[in-house]
Amino acid sequence: MPLRLLKFALSKGHPAPRFFRALETPKKSYDVVIIGGGGHGLAAAYYLAKDHGITNVAVLEKGYIGGGNTGRNTTIVRSNYLTPEGVNFYDASVKIYEGLSEELDLNLFYSTRGHYTLAHTESAMRTMRWRAEVNKHVGVESRVVGPDEIAKACPQLDLSCSGQAPILGALFHAPGSVARHDGVAWGYARGADRLGAEIYQNTEVLGIDVKNGKVCGVKTNKGYIETKQVLCAVAGFTPRITEMVDLETPIVIHPLQACVTEPMKPWLNSIFVSGSLHVYLSQSSRGELVMGSSLDPYEVHSTRSTLDFVEGLTSHMLDMFPFLSNVKVVRQWAGMADMTPDFAPIMGKTPIEGFYIDAGWGTWGFKATPISGKTMAQTIANDSAPDLIHSFRLSRFEDYELTGEKGAASVGH
Amino acid sequence: MKLLTCPMNGTRPLSEFIFGGEYREAPNQDTCTDVEWAAYVHNRSGAPGDKKEWWYHSPSGTWFIAERNTLTDKVSRTYLLGANSDNSDTAQEISK
Ligand SMILES: Cc1cc2nc3c(=O)[nH]c(=O)nc-3n(C[C@H](O)[C@H](O)[C@H](O)COP(=O)(O)OP(=O)(O)OC[C@H]3O[C@@H](n4cnc5c(N)ncnc54)[C@H](O)[C@@H]3O)c2cc1C
Numbered sequence: 001m002p003l004r005l006l007k008f009a010l011s012k013g014h015p016a017p018r019f020f021r022a023l024e025t026p027k028k029s030y031d032v033v034i035i036g037g038g039g040h041g042l043a044a045a046y047y048l049a050k051d052h053g054i055t056n057v058a059v060l061e062k063g064y065i066g067g068g069n070t071g072r073n074t075t076i077v078r079s080n081y082l083t084p085e086g087v088n089f090y091d092a093s094v095k096i097y098e099g100l101s102e103e104l105d106l107n108l109f110y111s112t113r114g115h116y117t118l119a120h121t122e123s124a125m126r127t128m129r130w131r132a133e134v135n136k137h138v139g140v141e142s143r144v145v146g147p148d149e150i151a152k153a154c155p156q157l158d159l160s161c162s163g164q165a166p167i168l169g170a171l172f173h174a175p176g177s178v179a180r181h182d183g184v185a186w187g188y189a190r191g192a193d194r195l196g197a198e199i200y201q202n203t204e205v206l207g208i209d210v211k212n213g214k215v216c217g218v219k220t221n222k223g224y225i226e227t228k229q230v231l232c233a234v235a236g237f238t239p240r241i242t243e244m245v246d247l248e249t250p251i252v253i254h255p256l257q258a259c260v261t262e263p264m265k266p267w268l269n270s271i272f273v274s275g276s277l278h279v280y281l282s283q284s285s286r287g288e289l290v291m292g293s294s295l296d297p298y299e300v301h302s303t304r305s306t307l308d309f310v311e312g313l314t315s316h317m318l319d320m321f322p323f324l325s326n327v328k329v330v331r332q333w334a335g336m337a338d339m340t341p342d343f344a345p346i347m348g349k350t351p352i353e354g355f356y357i358d359a360g361w362g363t364w365g366f367k368a369t370p371i372s373g374k375t376m377a378q379t380i381a382n383d384s385a386p387d388l389i390h391s392f393r394l395s396r397f398e399d400y401e402l403t404g405e406k407g408a409a410s411v412g413h
Numbered sequence: 414m415k416l417l418t419c420p421m422n423g424t425r426p427l428s429e430f431i432f433g434g435e436y437r438e439a440p441n442q443d444t445c446t447d448v449e450w451a452a453y454v455h456n457r458s459g460a461p462g463d464k465k466e467w468w469y470h471s472p473s474g475t476w477f478i479a480e481r482n483t484l485t486d487k488v489s490r491t492y493l494l495g496a497n498s499d500n501s502d503t504a505q506e507i508s509k
Contacts, residue, residue, distance in 0.1 A: 239459030298432035301461035397455040
C-alpha cells in the first residue's frame, strides 16, 4: 500500500481510479437484468458472479449508483430486532459487514459503536426486555441496562430529558455500527464489475415485457433488452416497477428525512435512539452528528425536506443534549421509504415467472445490503428462495403470516 | 407552514390533520374469495398519481375526503364523503 501511495504521489496526472467500466450501451440480451444500482442491486450482481458464476448480468441504474436511499440513509447497522426470523436475518448481515472492507478491499469505515435504544416508559421497557430475550435466544448480544450504565457510556446525555421524559433504561446492543454508505455501493460495484457484471448508469427501465406469465425482456431509454430473469431492487420506486407487471403489493411510499450538524470534536461514541422522542443520532467519522427521526406522516413520492422536520427533531435533540443548542445544522435531505404494514421486507419470487422482488426496505434496509444481495442471488440462481428469507415472501400477506417488526424498526432504523 | 382545508372548519395548519390512507371500496365480504379479501386488507395502489384519500381534522373530529396528487403533494379539493365532489357549494376548491 505505501509503495502504491508513493508511486501515485510521484505520478504526473494523479488520475482518480475508476471503480467500474464506463459502459454506454447495453447488449441485446442478458441472463439476468437487475433494475436499480443501489447497494442491494449491486450486491446481488456481486454475489451472482462470486457465489454462482453468473456473470452475464446487467445492472441498470436510472441515475448514478448509490444515489437512491443507499446514499441517503443514516448508516446504522444492527440486528436487535423483535422476531427470531428478523434477528437471524440481520445478524447474518452484520457478520458479512464485519469482514466486508477486507473482502471488497475498500475501507468502508465500518465502525462498531454500541447501540442504545432508550426507554422512557414502563411499556417501552417491556419491549426492550422482550427484544433482549429474543436476541439472546438467537445468540445476538443485547441486554437491558439501567440509567447508571447509560450515564457512564454518555455523560452528556440529560437522563431526565429536560424533565419531560425521564429515561428508565435502555436496550444495549454491542454490535451496533455505522459505515460509509456510498462506499458500500462503490465496493460492490467494483467487485461485480471485476467479476464481469456490467453496470449502466443513466439507464432507466421504462417497461417490462411479460408473455404468458413469464418475463421476456425490459424496455429502457437505451433500447430493448431480452432477459428471462429480472430483479427489481428499486426501494422507493418499487410501486412504479410492480405496476409495469400488474403486480399488487402492500408497499406505500413515505419520505424519511435526516440531517447533519457541522463537524465537532469526537464526543459521542455510541448510537442513541429514543422511541418516545422520535429521534436518533450518532457521530460520523468526520465529526458530524447524523440525526434522524420517524417517517413523514403521509404518502409523498418526493425527496423534498421540510422545516417542520428539523424543528421537531432539534427540539427533542435539545431535551436529550441541551449543550447542543449552539451547534448548527448544515444539511438536511430525504429519501423515499418503501413501507410495508409489518415493517419487514418483501423478498423472493413472485407469481410472475422470472420476476424477483427485493423491496419493502423502508427505513431499515441499509443494514441488510450484504445479506439481501446474497440471498437474492441465491434465489435467482436456483429459482427458489432460501429458508432465511421465507418469512419475507410476498405471499405472506395472502397467508396472513405477517412478520411483525414494528416494535424494533419504527424509529431506530 | 403547510395548510389543508377542512370542509367544516376551513383552512388550518397541516399539523391539525391525520392522514387516513387511500379511499377504497371494500369487496362484498359474503361473495368475495379469501384471496380477494386478503388483497383488499393488505394491498395498496402504491404508484404515484391523483388519489382520493381519507383525512381527519383531529380538533373537531371530522373525517373527510381530499383529492391529492401524491407526486406533487398538491391538493385539488376536499369534501365530506357523500357530498358530490362536483358541487362547488360543498366541495372546497383549493387554489394553491
Ligand atoms: C433518511 C433515511 C435514513 C435511513 N437510515 C437507515 C439506517 O440507519 N439503517 C438502515 O439499515 N437503513 C436505513 N434507511 C433505509 C435504507 O437506506 C434503504 O432501505 C436501502 O438503502 C435501500 O437500498 P436499495 O439498494 O434497495 O435502494 P436504493 O439505494 O434506493 O437504490 C434503488 C435505485 O434504483 C434506481 N431506480 C429506480 N427506478 C429505476 C428504473 N425505472 N430504472 C433504473 N433504475 C431505477 C434508483 O435511481 C436508485 O438508485 C434509511 C433511509 C432513509 C431515506
